[in-house]
Amino acid sequence: xxxxxxxxNLTDLGRGEEVCVRSLEGRPxxxxxxxxxxxxxxxxxxxxxxxxxxxxxxxDLRGGRVALRRNDAACxxx
Amino acid sequence: xxxxxxxxxxxxxKTSLFNLLTGSHFKTVNYPGAxxxxxxxxxxxxxxxxxxxxxxxxxSLVPRSEDERAAVEALRDPSLLIPGASHPDLxxxxxxxxxxxxxxxxxxxxRKAGFPIAVVLTMPDLxxxxxxxxxxxxLSSALNLPVAVVNGRTGEGMPExxxxxxxxxxxxxxxxxxxPASISDTEIQESFAWAEAVxxxxxxxxxxxxxxxxxxxxxxxDPWLGFASFALVMALFFWAIxxxxxxxxxGVGRLFDMLAAxxxxxxxxxxxxxxxxxxxxxxFQAVLVFVPQIAxxxxxxxxxxxxxxLARGTVVMDRPLSFIGLNGRSFVPLLSGFACAIPAMMAARxxxxxxxxxxxxxxxxxxxxxxxxxxxxxxxxxxxxxQAWKSGLAMTGIYLGSVLLxxxxxxxxxxxxxxxxxxxxxxxxxxSWRLPMWRTVLSSTWDRTWGYVERAGGTIFVISLLFWGLSxxxxxxxxxxxxAGHALEPxxxxxxxxxxxxxxxxxxxxxxxxxxxxxxxxxxVQGAAGGQLLDSMRHAVLAGTxxxxxxxxxxxxxxxxxxxxxxxxxxxxxxxxxxGSWKVAIAQLFAYLGFAWAFSWAVAQxxxxxxxx
Numbered sequence: 180x181x182x183x184x185x186x187x188n189l190t191d192l193g194r195g196e197e198v199c200v201r202s203l204e205g206r207p208x209x210x211x212x213x214x215x216x217x218x219x220x221x222x223x224x225x226x227x228x229x230x231x232x233x234x235x236x237x238x239d240l241r242g243g244r245v246a247l248r249r250n251d252a253a254c255x256x257x
Numbered sequence: 258x259x260x261x262x263x264x265x266x267x268x269x270x271k272t273s274l275f276n277l278l279t280g281s282h283f284k285t286v287n288y289p290g291a292x293x294x295x296x297x298x299x300x301x302x303x304x305x306x307x308x309x310x311x312x313x314x315x316x317s318l319v320p321r322s323e324d325e326r327a328a329v330e331a332l333r334d335p336s337l338l339i340p341g342a343s344h345p346d347l348x349x350x351x352x353x354x355x356x357x358x359x360x361x362x363x364x365x366x367x368r369k370a371g372f373p374i375a376v377v378l379t380m381p382d383l384x385x386x387x388x389x390x391x392x393x394x395x396l397s398s399a400l401n402l403p404v405a406v407v408n409g410r411t412g413e414g415m416p417e418x419x420x421x422x423x424x425x426x427x428x429x430x431x432x433x434x435x436x437p438a439s440i441s442d443t444e445i446q447e448s449f450a451w452a453e454a455v456x457x458x459x460x461x462x463x464x465x466x467x468x469x470x471x472x473x474x475x476x477x478x479d480p481w482l483g484f485a486s487f488a489l490v491m492a493l494f495f496w497a498i499x500x501x502x503x504x505x506x507x508g509v510g511r512l513f514d515m516l517a518a519x520x521x522x523x524x525x526x527x528x529x530x531x532x533x534x535x536x537x538x539x540x541f542q543a544v545l546v547f548v549p550q551i552a553x554x555x556x557x558x559x560x561x562x563x564x565x566x567l568a569r570g571t572v573v574m575d576r577p578l579s580f581i582g583l584n585g586r587s588f589v590p591l592l593s594g595f596a597c598a599i600p601a602m603m604a605a606r607x608x609x610x611x612x613x614x615x616x617x618x619x620x621x622x623x624x625x626x627x628x629x630x631x632x633x634x635x636x637x638x639x640x641x642x643x644q645a646w647k648s649g650l651a652m653t654g655i656y657l658g659s660v661l662l663x664x665x666x667x668x669x670x671x672x673x674x675x676x677x678x679x680x681x682x683x684x685x686x687x688x689s690w691r692l693p694m695w696r697t698v699l700s701s702t703w704d705r706t707w708g709y710v711e712r713a714g715g716t717i718f719v720i721s722l723l724f725w726g727l728s729x730x731x732x733x734x735x736x737x738x739x740x741a742g743h744a745l746e747p748x749x750x751x752x753x754x755x756x757x758x759x760x761x762x763x764x765x766x767x768x769x770x771x772x773x774x775x776x777x778x779x780x781x782v783q784g785a786a787g788g789q790l791l792d793s794m795r796h797a798v799l800a801g802t803x804x805x806x807x808x809x810x811x812x813x814x815x816x817x818x819x820x821x822x823x824x825x826x827x828x829x830x831x832x833x834x835x836x837g838s839w840k841v842a843i844a845q846l847f848a849y850l851g852f853a854w855a856f857s858w859a860v861a862q863x864x865x866x867x868x869x870x
Contacts, residue, residue: 203442208321209682214445215316216684217359222449228478234576235585235683237478242389243356244474246572248579248683 205254265351267314270379273409505549539777540721582671594624753811822853
């Protein structure tokens with residue numbers, strides 16, 4: 180899939196960029212929790228801001244705002 | 258009596274609703290995970306009687322942290338909290354109208370598990386502003402469940418909700434529900450798709466009432482302004498505690514001077530007058546003078562909590578805290594630790610990672626809690642008489658020092674502890690900004706401050722009486738306390754402390770602030786009647802040598818002692834309860850005491866070397 184290129188994930192977003200979640204990949208309990216926060220395949224997500232020095236990223240989705248560590252955001256493929 | 262259980266997302270308005278249902282005013286705060294324990298109340302104003310249980314916020318029926326576990330357990334079996342209630346008679350599911358998908362997914366899980374449910378839509382004002390109001394009639398027909406709309410701030414919609422509750426409770430008793438052990442990814446995805454369809458059907462055609470409002474997060478979550486504003490907020494927070502309190506503290510001091518004058522004038526000379534003037538009054542004054550500071554601390558913390566700032570602080574602090582083995586979610590427990598370690602340790606339940614939670618619990622006692630304010634206040638005024646700004650600067654140093662000690666301890670322990678470090682990552686919902694609800698902020702400030710006065714007051718009264726008796730009899734020069742204190746002196750003399758400090762330190766196990774009261778009593782009995790505590794302390798000398806008792810070295814050593822030593826048996830008890838191990842709790846207590854002794858010894862020796870004394 181994707182012709183051998185690494186699939187993009189939420190950490191690749193620029194500020195204000197809006198994308199659609201495609202799938203999740205990572206530890207099952209983390210993926211389950213992320214989906215419970217609403218990051219399900221097909222959901223529209225916009226990057227609101229990134230904390231400096233590799234800190235958490237804040238996303239707007241489903242009418243609310245959720246912050247995730249980058250490790251967690253990297254589980255969400257777009 | 259039937260049992261109502263409130264369930265829903267963190268920060269969805271459950272506690273506001275609980276306060277409206279029961280007429281109590283528990284603090285409701287705008288931080289996900291503010292409620293970490295279940296709270297029980299009685300339904301008020303309804304045609305029927307019922308117990309109401311408020312639970313910590315959950316995202317799903319499969320819990321991932323201690324607070325979520327408590328909520329799911331209360332749904333499964335509330336009999337631990339309400340004897341005889343084997344299962345909830347009605348679950349009041351709270352759905353934040355401004356972001357309804359996640360709560361509706363939970364409603365679906367609750368329904369599938371077989372709970373009888375009434376849905377309450379909260380935050381209607383916010384939803385109107387954003388143009389995402391849900392029509393309760395349409396939602397009710399889509400869900401086939403009763404739906405009410407309640408504004409948690411004004412109580413609008415409560416009569417209708419109470420009627421709905423009474424109607425639901427009059428229905429025949431339901432079958433016991435069955436909770437799922439796990440929920441598959443497919444099911445979560447299906448539930449969200451279902452929730453989207455329900456919301457699309459129920460969304461009322463109302464236009465936004467305010468189309469553009471400034472989003473504070475643009476500053477507070479900005480990569481760099483976020484850090485700068487965080488530093489500013491914290492600096493203002495601690496500055497205000499001191500700057501705003503000092504005029505009030507002078508007032509408390511004057512009040513006690515008046516009482517002392519009154520006591521001296523009215524009471525016939527003798528034992529009773531001595532007891533009042535040497536025992537009770539100095540004992541109370543030493544501690545009550547810090548009540549304004551403590552009230553301001555609680556007030557500011559309440560404002561930060563209720564406005565939604567704490568969740569932003571959590572995001573800003575996650576990265577720095579991760580360097581020392583903690584998590585952004587450790588920020589709120591640690592900040593609360595500056596007020597009191599007890600609620601702070603309970604707040605640590607919201608940290609899902611086991612090791613991160615353990616480290617947070619371990620270093621909370623290092624945070625400079627409010628009970629230490631009277632102690633440091635007294636010690637610093639000995640070091641810097643009549644130089645308020647120097648005391649202020651030194652106090653800032655103590656605060657920063659306690660943060661630094663905590664950071665070092667956590668960083669070291671996170672590497673040393675043989676504990677698997679599978680982090681649960683960091684995810685947090687950022688609640689919408691709100692103006693604090695002044696009524697609840699003020700009443701929670703009052704409750705917490707009064708709690709401090711009550712807790713400290715009783716202990717201080719008893720200890721003051723006890724100390725007065727022990728240091729007065731048989732005679733002040735051969736008192737019982739003097740003999741007991743002398744036995745401790747081998748441990749104390751390396752720091753330049755004598756028996757008087759020793760008995761104060763022992764008394765401080767009841768509560769740290771009692772150290773000040775105990776010294777006040779001991780010095781009042783020893784010194785000339787009516788002498789001020791500070792004066793008699795300044796003139797105190799070590800028996801035999803004649804050198805002053807309170808030198809720079811011995812006072813700094815005391816500061817060091819109080820920064821580290823875990824002299825609070827309530828903290829010990831709460832740690833044991835939270836972590837569930839006597840062994841670890843006892844180890845923590847003795848480790849801190851041992852380290853405090855070594856640290857104060859090092860500080861005393863170091864100061865003497867530096868000053869060449």
